[in-house]
Amino acid sequence: MTAYFVVNYDVSDVEQYAKYNPGSNHITAATVAKHGGEIIVATNKGVSLAGSAAQMRVIIQFPSKEDAQAWDDDPEYAQAKAIRLASTTNIDAYIVDKLAIPE
Numbered sequence: 001m002t003a004y005f006v007v008n009y010d011v012s013d014v015e016q017y018a019k020y021n022p023g024s025n026h027i028t029a030a031t032v033a034k035h036g037g038e039i040i041v042a043t044n045k046g047v048s049l050a051g052s053a054a055q056m057r058v059i060i061q062f063p064s065k066e067d068a069q070a071w072d073d074d075p076e077y078a079q080a081k082a083i084r085l086a087s088t089t090n091i092d093a094y095i096v097d098k099l100a101i102p103e
Contacts, residue, residue: 002098003065005037005072008054009088016087024080031080035071037062054090068095 011017020028032039041059062068071077072095085091 001064001100003062003068003095004040004098005058005060005062005068005093005095007058007091007093008056009084009091009093010055011087012089013087016083020080020083020087024083027077027080031071031074031077032060034076035062035067035074037067037071054092056088065095065097 029039038061039058040061041057044056046053046057060068060071062071072081072093
């Protein structure tokens with residue numbers, strides 16, 4: 001079943017974060033594709049309707065939760081992920097299944 005990796009965060013160290021985005025975009029894209037994923041949203045823009053939105057919003061679609069988890073755990077992505085984690089705060093990350101409406 002299709003699943004989504006969703007992460008929202010604030011950039012706390014702009015210089016360090018630049019090593020992730022755009023510096024590691026090629027690694028992120030290649031490892032996402034390796035696990036059958038597609039980056040659907042990656043933006044710092046949007047319309048906030050309620051609450052306080054994080055600065056960055058990312059949604060990646062995968063064929064399954066297992067594929068999403070495998071990407072997040074991928075050793076080839078580990079160094080890029082470490083840069084992202086070290087340069088951001090207020091991180092919310094989760095994997096959810098696509099809604100399947102019963103017939």
